[in-house]
Amino acid sequence: MSAQTHAQAQAAAQLASLLQQLAIAASNITKSRYTSVAGLTVVLYDILLLSADVWQKPKRNASRYAYFINRYVPPVFLLVANYQLGGFRPALSDQELHDIHILFVAIVAKTGYQRLQSLKSSRALRLLVNILVLRVLALYGSGRVFTTLLYALFAISYGVCFGITVNAVIVIRAGAMYDHRLRVCSIESTPEIFRFIFIAPVFFEVLIGALTLWKAVQHAYVLSNASSAPMLYIMFRDGIAWFIAVCGLRIWNALIWVFLPQSMVYLGIYILWALVSTFVSRFFLNILDVVNSSLIDGFSVEYATVRQKEQNAAIRHQRTFGGNTRSVFAEVSMSAMSSVPGGTAAEASDPLEGEAWTNANHSLSHSEPRRQDTFV
Template sequence: MADADAVTIALHHMETVAIHGFASKSMFVAGICILLYDHILTFPDEVEYIWKQKWSVVSTMFVLNRYITPLVLAVDLYDKGGLPNYIPKSFCVGWYYGESVWNLLCFGFVHAIVALRVRAIWGRPRWLSITLSVLFATYFLTTTVVVYALQIKVVHTVEYNPLYRICLATISPHLWTCWLPALIFETFVFVLTVIKAREHSKANFDTPILRILVRDGVVYFVIICACSVFNMLIWIVAPPSLVALSKYFVLAVVPTMGARLVLNLRGSRREDLMPTTGRSTTDDSRGFEMQAKGGRPGKPLPGERFVFASFRAGETFDDEEQNPSLYERTRLSQINSSRMGTKGDGN
């Protein structure tokens, strides 16, 4: 009787693991579909705003996330999809570490892009540049240390399971803590975005680029926080057999969001920024992403100007002051008209 009960329990456990595995694979495939579908949709924009533009650090991060992530997910699908009849332990261990490296870099790239955007919204003040740099370095290093410290403790359990035909490993009960640094950094960046958005709203200041920066910043925060909390909850309360339910889905969604952040912003340039010479925006752009022009130290901008721009090749701050963009000229005219009206009312 006892043996029969043990067999029943074992069969029930195997059935549960199989169901959880199917759910995880379904989420995995859903994430890949989102990634590839969005890639197809935005490929024309990628050609126009990435490959035809001057190269930049943001372009590099975009391309790495865009093209390495699908390759990583392809190996993951081979590793966790139950496809191979056998996988050497050396491959399981090597990919156990290698996959983590790309996860850290992938999230780091997207967080860096978001930090640059917030820096742009605030006008690139020195104190904020230093603060964001320190916080980003702290988040990235802390996450890296936590992940590898916990992985080293369980790496001896990594091996190929012939029953489920995948590489398996024991999951540390504290692994969920690796999401905390990113969550704190994301919250800080979001608060900065909201503060500046409220300031611009009260000042009735608006440009297409500013709308994109604020809108995407809010959407990004909601999605990335949902992904982080999803992972944390799964790793805290769910059984070990569900640990992959969110992992690969999130790895597909985050780079997709990062690509949209870059393409949406570059696409908005055509609405807000127009060349003031005979040269084209494509030829002149130096590719500095999300750079907000602020006044020199001790020299405030006239008329409370705050303009998002991409500096042209060889252009200085004084050159730009002498050749303002279409939006800048319109905005200054509005400010001057408003001031003249105020003086007229006073008389």
């Protein structure tokens, strides 16, 4: 009887341990569901908040299409993720899970091939992919060595992510199973290489952030007086905000994959998706608003009309230094920096008129800077 009692006690202890693990896993998955809903809420709220501004004057150009791709594609995937993770769908079988993985791999392969083909001819997609690089080129200029190095680092950073993602799809497809108790798909273990999906872009974005911060330090006057050079102010402010928020989220996701239980690997992914989409969209709108009519601060609810100040500064510079084809970006920057005590026009002109902005043909006139709806 004692041996039987001991065996029953062991079985009861094992059952209690299993139930405790299931309870912890269920709690962790619930936390991931909350962050997934939070990410979707951020994206949808931002879309509703800015829909009137976006659709007020719809025009057909590359930047508009790039904005729409970034703005409306991520919410679709976030809706699917919430549907799958939130328990809204019916229970799955292992065979259905296997079929879904096969379909997913086929879609990823086809979409990836089409995306690579479309990048050759679609200016909108190239603009969307290159937005981080273009921002720095606008601040530093576009010399051949600098441009080549920056694009090479960009390609390496996201190429590593793409390779790890392909490996992740293969591993997950082979080892995934459906847990009927928690109603979620799971895998037995998470390969350590997966953490580099979040780490690899950090190195590139740290470089981008450092370059932006260095240029901001050189032109600190602009950060304290946004109306003097609104384009520069937007570039610096949004670049620094992107660096702090997105790099922080990527590092947080990497730490989750390294230190937290497997049931929490989705805790930060959807927040990262949502904020990356939101930041890129706000960056587009802030740039376009400065170029078109007024400086609209996308990170607050206050609107400030300083276009006239920008126009006057640009006209004063043109009359002082003569007419040329420099961009409004460079003209206003030079005029603002020249007004700083101890500053000179030559010092301010280094080399802010990056080719990415010069090619936008933001030329000056004595009456009104030519309106553009794209910034590259």
